[in-house]
Amino acid sequence: MSDPVLSIEKLTVALPAWSDRKHALTEVSLSVGKKEIVCVVGESGSGKSIMGKAILGLLPKPHVRVTGGRIIFEDRDILSLSDDEMRALRGGRIAMIFQEPMTALNPLMKVGRQIDEVLEVHTDLAPRARRDRVLQLVNDVHLPDPQRIINSYPHQLSGGQRQRIVIAMALALEPALIIADEPTTALDVTTQAQILHLMKELQRSHGTSVLFITHDFGVVAEIADRVVVMRHGEVVETGPVDDVLRNPAAEYTRDLVAAVPSLRPRLRDAAPSTAPLLVIRDLEKTYVGAGGLFGGATRTVRAVRKVSLELERQSSLALVGESGSGKSTLARCIVGLETPDGGDILLDGEQLRGLTREQMRPFRRDIQMVFQDPFASLNPRQRVGEIIALGPMIQGVSRKQAYEEAKELLRMVGLSRESIDRYPHEFSGGQRQRIGIARALAVKPKLIVADEPVSALDVSVQKQVLDLLNDLRLKFGLSMLFITHDLRVAATVCEEIAIMQHGEIVERGPTAKIFADPKHAYTRSLLDAVPGKEWINTPA
Amino acid sequence: MKSFWQRFLGNPRVMVGLGWVALVVLVSLFADILAPRDPFAIVGTPFLKPGSEFLLGTDSLGRDIFSGLLHGARTTLLIAIVSTLVAVAFGTLVGAVAGYYGGLIDDVLMRTTEFFQTIPSFLFAIVLIAILSPSVANMVTAIAVVSWPPITRVVRAEVLSVKSREFVQAAVVAGQRDSAILLTQVLPNTLSPLIVTGSLLIATAILIESALSFLGLGAPNQMSWGFMIGAGRSFLRDAWWLVTIPGVAILLTVLSINLVGEGLNDALNPRLTDL
Numbered sequence: 001m002s003d004p005v006l007s008i009e010k011l012t013v014a015l016p017a018w019s020d021r022k023h024a025l026t027e028v029s030l031s032v033g034k035k036e037i038v039c040v041v042g043e044s045g046s047g048k049s050i051m052g053k054a055i056l057g058l059l060p061k062p063h064v065r066v067t068g069g070r071i072i073f074e075d076r077d078i079l080s081l082s083d084d085e086m087r088a089l090r091g092g093r094i095a096m097i098f099q100e101p102m103t104a105l106n107p108l109m110k111v112g113r114q115i116d117e118v119l120e121v122h123t124d125l126a127p128r129a130r131r132d133r134v135l136q137l138v139n140d141v142h143l144p145d146p147q148r149i150i151n152s153y154p155h156q157l158s159g160g161q162r163q164r165i166v167i168a169m170a171l172a173l174e175p176a177l178i179i180a181d182e183p184t185t186a187l188d189v190t191t192q193a194q195i196l197h198l199m200k201e202l203q204r205s206h207g208t209s210v211l212f213i214t215h216d217f218g219v220v221a222e223i224a225d226r227v228v229v230m231r232h233g234e235v236v237e238t239g240p241v242d243d244v245l246r247n248p249a250a251e252y253t254r255d256l257v258a259a260v261p262s263l264r265p266r267l268r269d270a271a272p273s274t275a276p277l278l279v280i281r282d283l284e285k286t287y288v289g290a291g292g293l294f295g296g297a298t299r300t301v302r303a304v305r306k307v308s309l310e311l312e313r314q315s316s317l318a319l320v321g322e323s324g325s326g327k328s329t330l331a332r333c334i335v336g337l338e339t340p341d342g343g344d345i346l347l348d349g350e351q352l353r354g355l356t357r358e359q360m361r362p363f364r365r366d367i368q369m370v371f372q373d374p375f376a377s378l379n380p381r382q383r384v385g386e387i388i389a390l391g392p393m394i395q396g397v398s399r400k401q402a403y404e405e406a407k408e409l410l411r412m413v414g415l416s417r418e419s420i421d422r423y424p425h426e427f428s429g430g431q432r433q434r435i436g437i438a439r440a441l442a443v444k445p446k447l448i449v450a451d452e453p454v455s456a457l458d459v460s461v462q463k464q465v466l467d468l469l470n471d472l473r474l475k476f477g478l479s480m481l482f483i484t485h486d487l488r489v490a491a492t493v494c495e496e497i498a499i500m501q502h503g504e505i506v507e508r509g510p511t512a513k514i515f516a517d518p519k520h521a522y523t524r525s526l527l528d529a530v531p532g533k534e535w536i537n538t539p540a
Numbered sequence: 541m542k543s544f545w546q547r548f549l550g551n552p553r554v555m556v557g558l559g560w561v562a563l564v565v566l567v568s569l570f571a572d573i574l575a576p577r578d579p580f581a582i583v584g585t586p587f588l589k590p591g592s593e594f595l596l597g598t599d600s601l602g603r604d605i606f607s608g609l610l611h612g613a614r615t616t617l618l619i620a621i622v623s624t625l626v627a628v629a630f631g632t633l634v635g636a637v638a639g640y641y642g643g644l645i646d647d648v649l650m651r652t653t654e655f656f657q658t659i660p661s662f663l664f665a666i667v668l669i670a671i672l673s674p675s676v677a678n679m680v681t682a683i684a685v686v687s688w689p690p691i692t693r694v695v696r697a698e699v700l701s702v703k704s705r706e707f708v709q710a711a712v713v714a715g716q717r718d719s720a721i722l723l724t725q726v727l728p729n730t731l732s733p734l735i736v737t738g739s740l741l742i743a744t745a746i747l748i749e750s751a752l753s754f755l756g757l758g759a760p761n762q763m764s765w766g767f768m769i770g771a772g773r774s775f776l777r778d779a780w781w782l783v784t785i786p787g788v789a790i791l792l793t794v795l796s797i798n799l800v801g802e803g804l805n806d807a808l809n810p811r812l813t814d815l
Contacts, residue, residue, distance in 0.1 A: 335713050357712070364715035377706035381728040387707075391714040439710065 004072075005176050005209045006055070007031035011069035013047075013054055013233075024050040024064060025233045032177065037203060037210040039224035039241070041217065043256075043458035044429075047233035048213045052179045055211070056096055057086045074176060092122050095170035097180040101162035105154040111165045112138070112150025118172045137168040141198060160191035167199065171206060178203075181213045188322040189485060193529035196222050215459065217260045218488070221245055221532030229253050245535055259463035261488040263536045265511035266495050275349075277479050278311040278334070278447055283343035283353075285329050303329040304340070305503040311447070316473065316480040318490035318511075320526070321500035330500070331449050331483050335369045336360050347447070365395050368440035370450040370469075374432035374457070378424035384410070384435055385420035391443040402442075409438040412475075413468060430461035434468065441472060448473075451483045466493055487530050491515065499523050548807035557799030560792055568614035575607035579763040583607075587779045599768070599782050600775055608763045609789060615764040616793075619676060620745035623683035627745075628738045630684065631691025632727070638692070639699030640722055650696070653689045661686035665748055669757045676759040679752065683745050694737045698730035705729075732808035739801040743794045750790050765790050 013025040025047045032038045042048045053059050055071055055078065071078040074093065081089065090096070098104040106114060112134055119130045138146040141164040154162055163183060170178050180199070184192040200223055203210050212223060220227055220241065227244040229237040229252070237250040248254045285304040303326045311317050321327040332338040334345060336352070345352040347366060355363075368391070371377035378387055388409060389402035397405070407417040413434040415427075424432055433453060440448055450469070454462040470493060473480055484490050490497055491511055498508035499522065507520040518524045527533070548554055567574060577583065582602045583594070590597040596605040638649040656664075668682040702708065703726055711721045752758055753766030754773075765786040772782025 337709055337712060357715075357718075361715040364713065367713075369710070369713045371706040371710060373706055377710055379707040379711075379725055379729070382724070390711065390716065394715045436710075439714075443714075 004031035004033050005036075005074065006211065007072045008051070008055070009070045009072065011051070011054060011071060012067050013050055013059065014065055014067045016063040021232070023067075023233055025054070027069065028230070028233070028235055029069075030228050030235060030238060032209045032211050034209060035203070035207050036225045037200070037212055037223055038226045038228060039212045039214060039220045040228045040230060041214055041220050041256075042230035043215060043460065045232070046230040048230050049181055050233075051230075052096075052181050052211065052213050055179060056090055056094060057081075057083075088122075091118060091175075092173050093175050094177045094179065095173070095175040097163075097166055097170050097178060097183045099182040100186050101159060101166045102154060104166050105162060107154050110151055110153055111157070111162075115150075115165070115169050115172055118169055122173050133172070137172055138165075140171065140202065141165070141168045143168075158191075159187050160195060163187060163191075163195055164198065167195075167202065171202060171208070174206060175208060177209045177211065179211045179213070182215070183212075184219060185214070185216075189487075189531075190322065190525055190529040192219075192531065193222075196531065199223065216531060217245065217257060217459070218530065218532030218536065221535035229256070256460060259460045260532075260536070261463070261466070261486070261492040263488055263491050263515065263530060263533060265491050265515045266493065267512060275313070276310040277313045277348060278309070278481070279344070279346040280307060280309040280330075280334070281344040281346070283307045283330065283333060283345065284341045285326075285333055285338060286341055303503055304333065306343070307500075307503070307505055308343075309498060309505065309508075311479055311481060313446075314473075314477050314479055315496065316482055316494040317496045317498060318482045318484060318494035319498050319500060320484055320487055320490050322485060322526075324502075325500040326503035327483050327500045328451055329503075331369075331451050331481065334481065335367055335449050336363075337369075361394070364391065365443040366446045368443060368445040368448055370433075370436050370440045370448060370453045372452040372456060374429050374436060377436050378432055380424055382423075383420065384422055384424065387424070387435065388420075388439045388442050391439065395443055406438070406442065409441055410435075412441075412472065413438045414464075428461075429457055430465060433457060433461075433465050437465075437469065437472065441476065444476070445478065447479045447481065449481045449483070452485065453482075454489060455485065462489075469493065487526060488536070499526065544807050548803055551803045551806065553799045554803030554807075557796035557803065560796040561800060564613050564617065564789075564793055564796075567610050568617050571610040571614050575604070575610045577604065577607055579603065579607040579611040580761070587775070590781050590785075596785055597779075597781050599772055600779070605768070605781065605785055608768050609765070609785060611763040612765045612768060612786060613789070615676075615759065615762045616746055616749055616766070616790075619679050619683065619749045619759075619764075620742050623680040623687070623745050623749075624738060624741045626680060626684035627688040627741060628691055628734070631688035632695050632734065634688070635692035635695030636699050636722055636727060636730075639696035640703055640718070640726065646696075649692075653692045656685070657689045659686075662748065662751060665752060666755070666757065669752060674757050674759055676762060679749060679759055682752070683748050686748070687741055687744060691734070691737055691741070694733050695730055698733055699726055702726050702729045736801055736805040736808065739804055740798060743797040743801070746790065746794055746797070 008028060008030050010027040010029055011025055012023055012027055015022060015024050028051060040048045040051065054066060057078065059065060066079055105111065115134045115137060116130050119125055119133060125133065134150060135146050138149055143149045143161060143164055184195050187195060196219065214220060224241040227239060227241050228235055229244065229250065231252055237244060237248065237253045244253060245257060248257055283304055284306060287301045287303055307330060319327045319330065329338060333340045340353055343353065347363060352363060385403055385406050388406040392402040392405060393399060403420065407420055410419050411417055415431060415434055427435065454465050457465060466489065482490065482494050495511055496509065497511050497514050498505050499520065501522050507514065507523045514523060518527055580603060583604050584598050584602050586598055586600050586602040588594055588598040594604050594606060596609065599605055634649050634653065638646045665682045665686045668685060669678060672678040672681065708721060708725050711725050749764065750766030753764045754770040756770060758764050758767050768786040769783050772779065776783050
C-alpha cells in the first residue's frame with residue numbers, strides 16, 4: 001500500500017532492570033494502511049499489548065519506556081509529541097477498544113452520557129447535535145431500542161452490549177485508526193462472532209484502519225487483512241492473512257497454526273462397553289439468593305434443570321455451553337463441591353447424591369477434578385510433592401509411597417522428578433496445569449472432571465496439555481467429562497458432545513454427528529460462531 | 541524482583557526500628573545483670589539529677605531510675621507480647637471459623653466481635669482490671685480481651701478470599717477434612733496481613749499497659765514505664781526527668797514497632813511500594 005496511516009519503525013521498548021528480559025519490544029516494524037485491518041497475533045509475553053500501549057503513549061512510565069525507533073501516525077512522529085498533543089490525538093484520531101468492557105466504562109454514568117462526553121471534549125457540537133450523533137452511533141452498532149440503551153448504566157447491559165457501546169465511543173470522532181486489544185476475548189463465542197462481524201462492517205462503512213491485537217488464530221482468520229506474528233517482542237512474520245495462515249514461512253508460525261485445534265470431530269476409538277460408568281438422572285440445582293436479615297426480595301437461579309446424562313467407561317464427553325449455561329455447576333455437583341437439589345448421580349451404580357463429605361470420602365479415589373486456572377488451583381505455600389501426595393495419603397497410602405508415586409506421575413506429565421521439592425510459583429502456566437493433572441491422577445481415579453482446563457493457556461501450550469490429557473486417558477483407561485466453551489477444543493478431545501443452554505442439555509450425541517447435522521438451533525448458532533471455521537475446515 | 545528479606549532489611553526505617561527494638565529486648569533480658577538491685581530499693585537521695593551519682597538520676601523516694609527503666613522494659617514487653625500472642629491466637633481462631641463456615645456461625649461470631657468492638661477499649665480494660673484485681677496475668681487478659689477484634693476482622697476477610705480459590709476446592713475434592721483444610725490450605729495463605737496487624741498490635745498493647753500502670757492499675761510490685769510516669773507526674777516541674785525518661789522510652793519503642801510493622805507491610809505486599 002502506498003500511504004500507511006500508521007507505521008512503526010524499529011520500535012524498541014525497554015523493560016525495568018528486574019524483569020526477566022531486557023526489552024519488551026526489539027526493533028519492531030510494521031505498518032497499517034488506509035482501511036486495512038492488521039492483526040497482531042502472539043502468545044502471552046510476546047509484547048503485543050505493550051505495542052498497543054506504546055502507540056497511545058500509555059506505557060507505565062518511567063519503568064517501561066521507548067528507547068529507540070519511531071511511530072509515524074499521519075506524517076507525525078507520535079513519540080515526539082507533547083502530553084497535550086498526545087491527549088488530543090488519543091480518542092480523537094486514534095481510538096482504543098479494550099478487552100474488558102465493564103472496566104472500560106464508568107459504572108456510575110449512563111452510557112449515553114459517556115459517549116456524549118467524548119464529543120463534548122473533542123468537538124464544538126451543540127448539545128442538540130451531540131444528542132443526535134449519540135443516537136446515530138448507538139444505532140450504528142445495532143443496539144436494539146437505542147433510546148433505552150442511552151439511559152442505561154453499564155451494569156444493566158450484557159457484555160456484548162457493553163462492548164458495542166465501547167465501539168460506539170471509539171467511532172464517535174471518526175478516528176483514522178482504532179487499536180483493539182483483545183476486544184472479544186472476554187465474550188461468549190456467539191457474542192464474539194457478532195462483535196467481529198460488527199467491527200468489520202463498521203470498519204468498511206467508516207473507512208477506519210484497525211490494529212487488532214489477539215491471541216486467537218480463528219479470530220485472525222475472521223477479521224484480518226494482514227497479519228503480524230510476534231514472539232518475545234520481535235516480529236516473526238508479516239504478510240497477507242491467507243499467506244500467513246495457509247503457507248506460514250516462519251517455523252514458529254507453523255507451530256502456532258498447527259496448534260490451533262481443528263474442528264475435525266474425534267471418532268470413537270473403541271466399542272462402548274455395556275454398563276455406563278456415570279449416570280445422571282434429572283439433576284437439579286437452584287441457587288437462592290440470600291434475603292438478608294431484614295427479608296427483601298430473594299433471587300432464584302435455576303442453574304441446572306432436570307439434566308440427564310450417561311458417560312460410558314473409557315469414553316470422554318464434552319459439555320459445551322456459554323457462560324451461565326450451568327455447565328460448571330453440573331460439574332461441581334458431580335464432584336461434590338455443590339449439593340444438588342434433586343435427581344440422581346450414580347457412579348458404578350452407587351448413589352452419590354445426598355452423601356455427606358464424610359460418606360463421600362471413599363468415592364474421592366474414583367472421581368477427581370482438573371481445575372481451570374493453573375495459577376489459583378495450586379496452594380502457593382505448599383511444595384509440589386505435598387500437593388500431589390495429599391489425595392493418596394487421605395486414602396491411606398503411606399507418605400513414602402505417595403511421594404514415590406508423585407515423582408513417577410511428574411515424570412509422566414513431562415516434568416522432572418525433582419520438581420517434587422519445588423513451589424508452584426517456580427513453574428509456568430502450562431507446567432502448573434500439568435501438576436494439576438498429576439494431582440487428579442494421583443488417586444488413580446476412574447473419572448476425571450476437567451473444568452475448562454486449557455482456557456487460561458496459550459494456544460501452543462493448550463495443544464500440549466490436550467495431547468497429554470489424551471495420552472493419559474488412554475494409558476489409565478479413564479473416562480473424562482470435559483467442560484469447555486470452545487467447540488474446537490471439544491472436537492479435539494471428545495468423541496461425544498452435549499450442548500448446554502440455560503441449565504438444560506439441548507442436544508447430545510457423537511461429535512461427528514453433531515458437527516455434520518446439528519439438530520437444535522442453538523447448536524447451529526454455536527457452530528456458526530466458531531471463529532475462523534472456514535479456514536479451519538479447508539485443509540491447507 | 542528483590543527477595544522479601546532484601547526489601548525488608550534494605551529499608552532504612554526498618555533498620556532504625558529494629559535497632560531500638562533489639563536494644564529494648566536485650567536490656568530487658570539482661571536487666572538482672574545490668575541493674576542487679578531491686579528497682580524498688582531506695583538507693584540514694586531523692587531527686588538526684590541524671591548524670592550525677594546515678595546515670596539517670598533518682599526519683600522522689602530515691603529509687604534508681606536506670607534500674608527502673610531496665611526492669612520496667614521487661615514488665616512492659618512481657619505483658620505486651622504475651623497479650624498480643626493471646627489476642628492473635630484467639631482472634632485468628634474466631635476469624636477463621638467465621639470466614640470458613642459462613643452463614644449462621646459467621647453471623648453469631650461477627651456480631652459478638654462487633655459487641656466487643658463497640659465498647660471503648662481502654663475503658664473496658666480499666667473495668668476488667670477493676671473487676672479482676674491488678675496482676676500480671678489479669679493485665680494480659682484485659683489487654684488481650686480488648687485487642688482481639690481487629691485480628692478477627694483481618695483473618696475473616698482473608699479467609700473469605702482464600703477459601704474460594706481453586707486449590708481449596710481441590711483439597712475438598714481430595715477429601716481433606718475441614719479442620720485440615722483450614723490449617724494447611726487456608727491459614728498459611730493469610731499469614732502476611734496477620735503478621736503486619738499482629739506486630740502493630742504489640743505497640744498498642746504497650747500503650748494500654750503503660751496507661752493502666754500510670755493509673756495505678758498495673759501489676760503490683762512490678763516496675764513498669766507507665767508506673768514510673770504515674771509516680772513522677774506530680775513532680776514534673778521540679779524533676780522533669782522522672783516523667784521524661786520513661787516517656788521517651790515508650791515513645792521510641794512504640795514508634796520503632798510501628799516502623800518495623802510498616803516495613804513488614806511494604807515488604808510483604810510489594811505492589812504497594814514502587815517496587
